[in-house]
Amino acid sequence: MSLPQYFENPEEYFDESLKFFQEYDYLFSNPNTDLLVHNILDRITIKDEDIDVFNKDFDLSSTDDQFLSEFFNKLKKLQVFYDDIGDNSLENNINVPVSPKKKHEILFLAKEVKEACERVGCDVVVDFGSGLGYLDQLLFETTNYKILGIECNESHYVGAKIRQRKYHSSSTEHVKYIKHTVTENSHENIEEFLNDKFKNHREFCITGLHACADLTIDAINLFLKMSHAKTMVIMPCCYHKMVEYGGVFKNFPLSDCLKGLFSKFKGGEFMRVPFLRLAAQPPSVDDKLEDLVFNLLSRAVLQKFAFKHNCKLKRKKRKAVKTKNMENNFEVYIEDATTNGFTLIKNEPSNDDDKVDNPKFCLEELMTS
Template identity: 35%
Template structure:
């Protein structure tokens, strides 16, 4: 890896995020109470408000620029395009029809997620001849059961919520009794120091196992960072497949209240040594502009969603955003003496 190239990229991204923090450094519900809409340059509004629906979609999804736009808007869109590193992922379409008992309590979105995660895990485990999987943050055990049902894996589901563990076990006994010896649900509060505990549980539940794959679906907040450290410490863990979420729920190490805003610094952000060095080398105060609103935005849907969004859908989304902002404004004004 070219460290200098990476640092250059981080510097450009941080500079843009700092410069344009008026766009992302405020919670959506506060766009009226903090008057963030007033920060939009008037020359931008003049051009953006007359865009046709398809032009608006192309601006967001494809970073399409119009020649008559002001230079400041064109420069912003070009910078966004330059720091965009999301790869175009080509996936082979496949369809699995699940028995009805697997659909109980599962939305279509959830079915899609666990089916595709199970397929990804199987594809990778097959390459490395791995038969044992550890699900960190197993919830109600949907992924665990799917991996066993579709591909025959032994799965250890670790979950910190005792009620979820109990419900997963009840669901298993009722719907999947033939998996009782292959799928285990254990109460375990997974932290960065849980490697030895997890290895001990693995040996207890699946004696004689060799290699394992660690997985996490919607590994919320600090769990993603903890899971990464656990993977580095467990010798038998040969694969690690993680889908993170809710970055804004990372634990905060320090709050500093200033006259203008609250600065927020997180225990597990950033985790990249290169990014930390870039921040230190250029004296970026990330507690000022990479706060909870930024981390919340980072785990939202990608711009691809805008490709074919209809005007009706845009109107519906706009209404809901502004309705929440109006309620927040009303609640604040009603509290004033």
Template identity: 45%
Template sequence: MALPTSFEHPEDYFQDCLAFLKEYQYLYNFPNTDILVHDVLKHIDVQNMQTLEVFHKDFKLPTDLLNNFFEKLSRLTAVHDEFEEVDNLENVVNIPCGVSPKKRHEIAYLANEVKQVCEKNGCDVVVDFGSGLGYLDQIIFETTNLKVLGLECNTSHYVGAKKRQGKYHPNSVENVKYIKHTINENSNVSIEQYLRDNCKLKRNTRKAVKTKTMNRNFETYIQDACNGFRLILNEPVCLENREDSSDIKFSNFELDELRSIWQEIESSLVLKKAAIFILLQNYLQPVIENLILYDRLVYLREKGLKNCKLKKVVNERISPRCMALLAYKNINRIL
């Protein structure tokens, strides 16, 4: 179920959930780069911080932390049915090579869930909101022979899905359609973008810094970061959109300043506070996810779609906190 057991009505749940998130908005309501810039860690006020072994694998946060944070969190946490494993499911469907184990797991189980719902309710068309590169859509078509409409607002994902379809799934062209569309009540309103910083940080590769460097030392980390990123100086004209980028101006990283900042942080309680900060963010994720999904569920029911529910469709060991919102109408469509 999506409504926590401590609530009887959705309105009460939404009000309390929003009040809770407002109280602890410093845990999520900003870019991660602003943690130090705006001194966000000042909110992490824990007694005996010096003695806490926050980096130990068995460390657990004190339950009385931050104005009864965990008591409020427990009240807002929803309990869902246990995930049901299916033997060898990920090897039955034809998922492309190169897809991560987590993604393979999600695609296989969500496609299987959609298949079961469609068979049970006589659906013949699936509409996929946020279809990405189309992996799920193709698996749904191949395993069910249903028609699929994929809606995607990201241009590169939309183009990528069309290219993948033409190259690997030409037989699905008549049954799997992709449309570039932004689902937004105010999608016709233009969003103005302003340049505020002196430099833009750009990645040279998809994974600019290798995670394994975190297990070494800071010197190795910043060397990898300087190779993986570049600083582009902003100018009145958006140089990144020019066809000729030869005149784009770059700036170098100040390694000595980075080392100095690191030494100052390393010798203080900042790292411990940051570790606790990240743990608190992790605790918030299930509540935020449930709030969003349950809001969608209530909205669909208000619009007359009574046959809709939330269901856990993947294993948390591989893909934590992944839920599916399944809705269907009498017109033989699954949304």
């Protein structure tokens, strides 16, 4: 692994990282919506109350405040800095209706797959979680490799085949799609798919764009089981969705070096779902910071109310509160949230006196929280 200059080996790096995570575990060991429930803001001891964090030119890491400066100095020591990857020669070969971020990922993953296949002589690429086939079609058009796209989602599988017939008809003999849920025991299925679709194939490469949750681990295990799998290029995603049992993840940590330190620092007490969600967060935001803070704190007020009354919040719809034209008006937020967005579900009562059939929001209490 690439290490910052301060460390000579992975064990030193893991040790320092776990010390850092343990020291600041209160910042991430619970969901962000619970920050008022656990009084997280009271533990962030920023003395300069005149800091204007909403100023577009404000740099949080450059402040003289002791708490912030210590935090960022420790963080900087742990950060790995990568060289600029430069321009992509495939850029003119992609025209798909996705965000610039997704297009960037497709372009550069395709480039890595192409180079990996050239090194070991693969003539087939097996794409785990192929989605609508954007990566597969780009790979075929730029390499002429045979592609086997494996997708578990029915609508994505059907969508990929429709797109292929409509936009990439020349690829139908070389890019094949299979509906299948990949598990660590799928090696025989994959061999059958390959022999059926590409009878004279040689070695193959395993790839995956946004290999969600445990799919990356399954891919590694399958790679080790299949003799014709010669290289693998995977972009993992959504670590927080990994299989867990009582807060302990089935496949984390994998490293023998990290396992010992993980036990030493009792990492299982704080490196849970909220911690792993950090890996899926963008380093910067395009939205106004004021709006994001307002939305988070408003939602946190609802969470605190539910916690106080031994309830949990349940969304009535995917986008519980439409904040776009709300102008950060808390009263409007609460009205919309309690009327259209959320409902209260009573937790198991501790005694008969605590039993309430239909818990209700109290607007007056919410407004004065």
